[in-house]
Amino acid sequence: MHHPGPPRFVAVGDEVELAPRDPDPAATYAWTVAAAPAGSTATLGDEPVEYFNPDEPGRYVVALDAPDGRHELTVRAFPGGLAPASEAPSYPRSGATETTADEAAAGASGDAGDGSGRTDETDGTPADPDGGGRPRLSLSATVAGDDVVVEADPRPHPDGAETAADLDVAVLFDDRDDLDREDARIADGTVTIPLDAVSDRARVHAVAVGRHGYSVPDAVNIRLDGGDVTIQRPYDPPAWAEDSVIYEIYVRTFPGQGSDAATAGGVFDAIRERLDYIEGLGVDTLWLTPVLSTDDAPHGYNVTDFFSLAADLGTREEYERLIDAAHDRGMRVLFDLVCNHSARAHPYYQAAVSDPDSEYREWYEWRGPGEPETYFDWELIANFDFSHLPVRRHLLDAVDEWAPLVDGFRCDMAWAVPNAFWREVHDRLKARDSEFLLLDETIPYIPDFQAGLFDVHFDSTTYAALRRVGNGEPAEAVLDAVEDRARSGFPDHAGFMLYAENHDETRYLVECGRPEAEAALGALFTLPGAPMVYAGQEFGQRGKRDDLAWAHADESLREHVRRLTALRGERPALATAADLERVEYDVREGWDDRVVAFRREGGESDDAVVVVLNFGAEPATVAVDAASSATDLLTGESVATVEGLRVDSVAVLPAAPSGTRR
Known part of the structure; x- marks a missing residue:
């Protein structure tokens, strides 16, 4: 179905990307504004992908005419003063200086969602300086006789003067559902839906609204199958992922120097041969850096074919054998999904630059004649243009190609891909397997990514705090960082991946020292979140992307990791929910x-x-x-x-x- 997805909560001044789902590039799509608040002059153009700008507070309905019929989408716009302080990180594009992950994450704490500089809903003056910020919300639902009762639990900002009683709750029903809405009752944050008003499902979406903003949306999904009622919380992470122990493998250097398997193009087999070792560490989830065909860059993020594996890593048969072997050990596998860009060596980009009339010219963003748009002046990539339907179709097909083999996607540069695309990926995959994991790399993290885009988030704020503490800042900063999740606006059900290093960063031990590295590992395994160990971190590897020095392992550090993983698995008090x-x-x-x-x-x-x-x-x-x-x-x-x-x-x-x- 081409319906554009769940209803949207926004603020006046925000831009709403509208795109048909499961698009047919050869089809015709048309958007119109079917309903708007009095005084609004907001309009839509005639492109398949449109950008809607609400100009008055209130309720809008936009309509999509598509080959499978007419679809309506509700957009609820709040006054501009309630907009989140920062919807996305600001990363430099072409011609700018690169911002390191450390700098971006360090600057995020305390800035996102604190109400600074916002105006209040009534008169446009600065918001009250009471330490307030975004409220938070979670929904629950129960069957009560012949009704389903949905309860909202609004929570004020941890540092604000507001109380839960001061918060309003705004509710929207999903436009895709066959629901007799006039029979539903909404009062004081409670939604009562008679079961006989529901055809097969009813989805309820809501936000909490306070003086300083509105919360990240939450949702419940009510399904009817005969006389059976199933209630789901679609924005919760998969249960297995919340307390997983993740092990990142930088695939090309993992086998180590001189590995016969790696030299012969058998990296997948070489990794498979180490699975018993990895399992012995207490790991239950593997994150493999990109495995698709790429240019000469060893990291693999410059993709030249989204449907084939890199020949230097092995065959598809070997890749699937690796995944099967991991599954046999009860381990899950994450595929590193790259959607923002292709390599400039990609045949489509080559066609675009060699022929100005090529159909692939429209696939990319351009900043000048012959110069593609990129981030950080990365010279070997070119950013895709997501307003072009063939781009979306191509990448959705790639998602469909690899998702059935693995247990989740680690989504590269998630902040650089339109939210509407990620919402579609989320719904597309969850409809097939609700346990499929979507992990976003976004630095600094974005609370709204919790609402139907991603399940678990890189905890870049705690990462940055660990680095600062390792370099001499007071150790209390690690607790401040965890508490910043709520201050930023994340709901309690949000999932996080804790890490102290990865393939983009200097090894923690090298930057901060051996004792500090042990303490940082202790933090990863005892704070709320899913800990991630970067291959080699467990035995003192010093180079971030070098061949792993298996023969020179620090056995005491490795035993430290084993003890931490074992204890975390044994003690409920160390679980994420504790x-x-x-x-x-x-x-x-x-x-x-x-x-x-x-x-x-x-x-x-x-x-x-x-x-x-x-x-x-x-x-x-x-x-x-x-x-x-x-x-x-x-x-x-x-x-x-x-x-x-x-x-x-x-x-x-x-x-x-x-x-x-x-």
Whole structure:
């Protein structure tokens, strides 16, 4: 169906990209504004992909005439003063200086979604300086007799003066559903839908609205199959992904120097031969950097054919054998999906530059005669033009080609691809497999990507904090970073991937030191989120993209990782859903600002632990009253001293349940 997807919540001044789904490049599509608030002069043009700009607060209906009929989409526009502070990171395009991931992430904390510079809904004056920002919202639904009752749980900004009672809830029904809407009742954040008003499904979308903005949307999906009612939360991450342990493999250098398999073009087989080792680390998810045909750049992100594998890595049979072997071990595999651009060596780009009349000229964005648009002056890529339907069709076909083989996509440069395209990918894949994972690389992260675009997000804010702490900043910054998720506007159900290094960054051990690297690993496995280990990080690899030095592994560091993965799997208190709480502690020996302690408690279990991280170069002695025992659960040994607890880099200690601690 060509329907453009779920209803949109926006603010006046925002631009809404409108595109037919599952597009036929040869078909004719036409957009019109079917309904608008009084005083609006907003219009639409005659292109298949249009950009709609609401100019008055209120409800709009835009209509798409497509080969399969007429489709309507509701757009709810709030006053411009309620717009999120930053919908997307601002990355330099051609001719600008590259911004590092560190710089981008460091600048994100505290800026996104804090209401700074916004105007209030009533008179256009600056918002109240009360520390407020975006509220948050989650929806739940239950069957009550002959009705389904959807309840909204609005939550104010953590630093604001507003309360939940101060927030309004705006609700939209999905235009794609056959629902007798006049029978549904909406009152005080509660939606009551009679089951006999639902044909086969009803989707409810909502946001919380406060003085400083509106929340990331949430949704529930109500399905009827005969007399059975199923309720889904489509924006929740797959359960397996929230607590997965991810292992990134930079495919071309993973086998190591002199590997016979890699030299012969058998990289997939060489990785498969290491699966027992990877499983032994406690890993359950593999992220392979790009495996498609590419130019000479070894990283693989410059794709020359979106439908074939790189010959130097192996055959399709070998690739599928690798995936099957991982699945046999209970491990999942993530495919690195590149959609923003192709290599300039791609045949379509070559045709576009060699012939001005080529059909492929329209596939790319151009900044001058013969010069494609790029980011960061990357010389070997050319950005696709997503307003051109054949581009969308080509990339959706590539998604369909590779998704059935794997368990998820790590989406490269997700911020540089239109949101409407990602929404379509999300819905397209989830309709086939609700457990398929979409992980976005966006630095800094974007809260609105949680609403039907991606399931799990690179936690670039915590990454940047770990780097700063490793270079001398007070260790409390890692807790500030985790708390910034809510301050930025992410709902509680959002998923995050925690990392301290990857193939784009200097190895943490090289930049910050060996003791700091142990503490950073401790943070990854004890803070809420899915920890990611970059291949070689577990044994002290120093080069970020070099051949892995398997023969020179630091066995004690590797054992540290094994203990962390094992403990995280054993203790409910270390799961992503477990609560995190700051605790009081006293550093008796060592540097006060190199130590941080916190408590984790399992949601439905009584399991509780206290974690102490020491980023100092020397051991610290720490007194923590919240710990009920001096036994370090990582090693099974006591860390008690006369003055307190000895912490080399990380200690995980038993804690009494809430209300019973000593």
